[in-house]
Amino acid sequence: MGYHSVVCVKQVPDTSNISGEAMKPDGTVNRAALAAIFNPEDLHALEAALDIRDAYGGTVTVLSMGPLGAAEVLRECLYRGADRAVLVTDRRAAASDTLATSYILAQAVRKLKDYDFVFCGRQAIDGDTAQVGPQMAEKLGIAQVTYFEKLVELDGRTVRVRRNVGNGWEILEGRLPLLLTVLDTANEPRPASARRVMQRKRSRAVDELRKEIAAAMPGASEDERENAFADGVEKLKMAGQLIEQWNLDDIAADLQWCGLAGSPTKVHRVQSIVLTKEGFTEVPPTEDAIRTMIHELIVDHTLG
């Protein structure tokens, strides 16, 4: 028995450490200037899935769409206990907006077939749209609960979860399969396990292996490299160290819904907004003055 979970994870530029070169003149993110990190809320999504597996049995498969470098966040998942990792990478998927991305991820989840839960982080810190999870649920035709904070009960195919709606909670009951988008208040993600890091640090997607062989054998002929590659893939497979790598054909994606063609979102304009301090108000330490200040803060929605 047990439950099979799919967790969607994303490698994102570290927007919490912005430097001057974070944006390019054309208004797109300069990924080269920012460190690539594991999208923080996706770690909470992974933790939620691992918790269910640890309590009820089953498996956790992690899925990422992105350039080859995204294999690194998949390894991070393996270090934390994920059972299987799949990377969807394809040049034709470049410039996908949330609609195209959710289509591609939904296709990949379909290919995985048997799943009970799909977990996503609430949102990614690069786009901050919080759209991909909900759109995936629609495309998969399954129920969704956003702002997941706690698993209340799981019994057979029925699940009760608590979602945080900002000024309170809702407890919802649903039938599996279910897609959940997870808040960072849901749990404390486990650290990487030292033992798993040593076991899985050599896990590679095939194109990573191809690149490493090219770098390691600069003078070799095409044939020699191909042989080394075939040999390497075999070794990875034998050792259970292969990160599965799928392209758009593998997931039977219709190209008109992928990449630029499948992305209706157009960036109209990017504004650089610098927040500045504007003066200050001095509040005398009296009961009345403080009451007035609190009232003002409530009126302008800083509080409450």
Place this chain on the structure above:
Amino acid sequence: MGNFFTDNDDLVFLFDFLDLAEVATAQEDNFKQQDGSGDGYAPIDAADAIDNYRRILTIVGDVAANRIAPRAEKVDHEGNTLNDDGTVTLGEGVRENINSLAQADLMGFTLPREYGGLNCPNLIYTMAVEMVSRADASLMNIFGLQGIAETINAFADDGIKGEYLPRFSRGEVTGAMVLTEPDAGSDLQAVSLRAWQDDDGQWRLNGVKRFITNGCGEVLLTLARSEPDIRDGRGLSLFLVDRGPRIKVRHLEEKLGIHGSPTCELVYDDAPAKLIGERQLGLIRYVMSLMNGARVGIAGQSLGIAEAAYRVARNYAAKRKQFGVAIEQLPAVAEMVVDMKVAIEAGRALTYETCRICDLENNNLRVLETAPPTDKDEAKERKQLARSLKRLNGMLTPMSKYYCSEMCVRVANDAVQVLGGSGYMSDYPVERYLRDARITTIYEGTSQLQVVAAVRGVCSDAFTKYVEAFEADQYTDDALAKLHTQLVECKQQLAEAVDAVRAEGGNYMDLSGRRLVDAAAVVIIGHLLLRQAKVNERKRAVAERFITTGALAVQRDVARVKSGDKSVMTNYALLAGPVCAGA
């Protein structure tokens, strides 16, 4: 996301600087597990092992910075709770910390892979201890008790090992080393807790133990008197006792610091026990070995506390303005900050060198015990090596513990001083660091006992031979060569002081011990820092500051030793005054 490994330039520098390949090769028996017997994570060569070490320390740095450190204040306030039934409930923060460490698979740090451990050398473990202690010194007393599992691994039979060690690795159990009694503190030979065998041959322990760190842990390695007719250390054996209804915590100590660490008074009521290794070797062999490892651990803990205190002071000195300038521009403050930093780097140089040599010694002993070489010459060589490493460690281990613990009290004290009034308040963590630091010069053997242990080596050829190797170093750079010469002179002065002590005889050695060990530490650390200065520009300044001030201290210490002043002994009653009424 902070990281206590990658944000610590000195630790990272040492990681790269030390010969980890040699340590890894010894630790991994020349990488014999790469055939797959290592459960899929044995390193294939030295580079692979070092890569593993770096990754493991990065995980420790992550857990320390992002999980343990944020909980430290809460842990300090909460402490732990003694229940009516003689059990202890650990504070919530302490439990969360242990859980984080277990999740990261860090609780079997040095155990072999066959028991689920990481098989890390002591050097890497001590770096981890330092980072954990920087986050929360009190947690080190649980994380740093892995020597208990190590002792079981080294001396217990296979049955006990198979039963207990995997549980340690999984973080399911923690241990305690149960040695101290009301009348047996520094003098462990006086231990009286009774061990007896019932009609079924089952060992049982009866008596009271006091000041037991983590005495509420699940696995209690207990020193007890199994031979009632032998009154000294040879009458003591080591037992493994499971926590159960026949052991009660009678009292939980209220302490100055390390509030997260439960310090227990234990009552054994004929508690069933398993003998570890052989009878009568409890103190003289097993506990001595356990204590040596634990002492290096305290050196690591001291480094961590000092690092934490220094960082707060350094930043405060840069930000706090008085008289129109940042206070770090005031010479008196600048000197405190610099002295803190240099002392920490000095302590690190000594401690990690000690760890490196401990690892070489332990691995050599392991080979001699488990797979003695058949080749006669090699066997002879290894035995000789074992002897010389043992003597060297007999000096370096207590010296590291002594140096680092005293250093950390000084640094934490100065950190409070740099912060002034704010430092005395609990708004900043430095007052906690000072409270936590204070235990380090006391437990696992007081500073005074460390000096007694270290001075033997300092006065023997263990010291002179070890230093001779450094003296053979060649420095082409004039400035470094000059410092090198200064250290050679320091050693000569120290040799004169040692002669003077010998000439005086009697207990003048005990009286002068501290000064001799201090001088020897200057010589050894000075050489270590000089070697670092060879490859690192900043370390030149560190070495110069350390050696220049250190050489002056050596002169003063040597002069005092040579003075032959024994007034504290000969004139004690007069100088100390009468025993105080009403104290």
